[in-house]
Amino acid sequence: MNTIGLTGTDPVKRVYIQGAYQTHFGELWDKSFRDLLVEAAQGALEDAQVAPQEIEAVLVGSMLAERIVDQGHLGAFLSSELGLNCPAVRIEAACASGGLAVREGFLSLQSGSYETVLVAGVEKMTDACSLEVTSGLMGATNGEEGLVGFTFPSIYALMAQSYRDKYGLADKELAAVAVKNHYHGSLNLKAQYNHEITLEKALASDYICEPLRLFDCSGITDGAAAVVLSRKKAKVRILGSGVATDSLSLAKRKKFYSIEATKGAMEKALRVSRVKREEIDLAEVHDCFTIAEMLALEDLGFYSPGRGKRAAVKKETYFNGRLPINTSGGLKACGHPVGATGVKQIVEVVTQLRGEAGERQVKEAKIGLCHNVGGSGGTAVVHILARE
């Protein structure tokens, strides 16, 4: 496969992140879908100091808007709300919609078609009953899993059980991930859960699906995030991007204790970015459940198989540890408005690479990674960003 064009190292194909913005994440009863999307877009434009008229294309990542807020046609929707009439499109890849929207924006700049594009991710999840949200989310799998009664907590619980069978896994190892991400969330005013939790509290919470307890699961969240991508030089550059896909259902996978798509996406992203894994200073990874963070650490190659479960326990993945993971609080504590998550990860890494992360700032962060997953691993997308 020819992936040379994907590299951000060719000077004529360099793509920079000029602006980045995240709305508050949470149960935002007083904000509409439109409010969130427009706030994120305008925030990114302001951060980039770019006038709306300079935007040549708009890409919007969202998964559930048509089901939950009866709104499709999101590219033109946002373009029109900003007073533009530029090319615009919506990108969907389940919970990886935001990451794929950034990727499509990156490719469109590399095609030479545009100088500057706006990429937004958005989800308004609290405007429907939880049954509708759960049912909508199951659209990320193939039909079979929903029909036999699976929901995402039970899918990831099965993955956790399989991991436990293979490597051993204690509830407190899972809980340690939640404690760490809540700690990071406590340092992020935009996080849905802007407070710490204790290990005891996490372990005292009910099982949703064994071995995943309440505090092992990300919540239902409203929120949006946006970035302005440009061929004009800015403080942060996208070095490269990798995507891989796999079967939507677990039934067709060889093993449940790792996500092949993550491995494939990481391999491509490293290759086109011409970066060594060891050079990465921090990462936002897709921790929709605590087990998912462990799998990500292993599948991205930061930890060897079976060793990812000890990372949070040993405090290596705290913002001031050896390899800071999910300094935003992750999906777990910052929140998981599905279509927005992949874009928010980029916003967090940009914030860190610019040295603007305040209390949770990672020291001397030069290269950061974002890892966004759709479904139970049907899609994975990895971006590698660097401070210029």
Added chain:
Amino acid sequence: MNTIGLTGTDPVKRVYIQGAYQTHFGELWDKSFRDLLVEAAQGALEDAQVAPQEIEAVLVGSMLAERIVDQGHLGAFLSSELGLNCPAVRIEAACASGGLAVREGFLSLQSGSYETVLVAGVEKMTDACSLEVTSGLMGATNGEEGLVGFTFPSIYALMAQSYRDKYGLADKELAAVAVKNHYHGSLNLKAQYNHEITLEKALASDYICEPLRLFDCSGITDGAAAVVLSRKKAKVRILGSGVATDSLSLAKRKKFYSIEATKGAMEKALRVSRVKREEIDLAEVHDCFTIAEMLALEDLGFYSPGRGKRAAVKKETYFNGRLPINTSGGLKACGHPVGATGVKQIVEVVTQLRGEAGERQVKEAKIGLCHNVGGSGGTAVVHILARE
């Protein structure tokens, strides 16, 4: 705006259509969403004589899959069904989802990231009650229009009324478009309505919303279409592509008797393709309603304002006329599975440019155009294709 990169005239950025396939369009009770999507993809691969493993990315255009068949994550869905694990994404822009998916595939090839990609469009509309379909389609507008009782027939009826106020418009002029497109459909075995109608029959049908009668409206359709795009030389090349957007609701438009997004998309497509309007030999245009074909002819600049209404009456737009329009039967007679339509238009023009259109073959067709609209004109996308 820099649109240089959009041109297909730069040799290093040339993009060819290697394969094209359309499923039968209709009320396909015996086929599932998956069946249609996979049939289209495999058909295009076979036509291209490309093995699935040569596909480096998959793009799927669809509007309603999450609402009607509870299936999202369509990129990975198709990639997985084909036994691939390549980058994959779903593109949505209401009824222009298919056209935008082709456009995104075109850009991704121009970015240099891939040699060969598969683009599919699909919709399964008959698996839900018509209220659900109507309600889903209204997601193409902003919320206001649905709330006050508009549906798409009434939106386009308002546009027809406005056109009539401005230029005069007889029911039989509208009906002449339906008669022409049914005639073309009668020559296309894949068309939903593979039969002719008389002017009398069209004029005797009930009003759905005055002045639009039953035969002025496209139907509810199941179907899929796919193309293989490649940087390797093939018989048909994409010369260029243009997209423009506008407000989703009519209320924010200055006039209802033309679609500004079509004008903007056409202007860009002509510029980047370096083609003169007069060189275009045939076009598939977005005739979701008969009035929409008239608007398209004028907004694309083929007819001056107020003159498009006479084109079908004068038989100029028949396959053997001066400017053949909708030789497939158009949305009206071939059918309108919304996410598939934009891809099907490309398939028809490829078929014509290759000289494989049988009874409805346009003589000496060298350059063809596809025009796909989202909603009531919130998005328009134009592609210009040429025989090599």
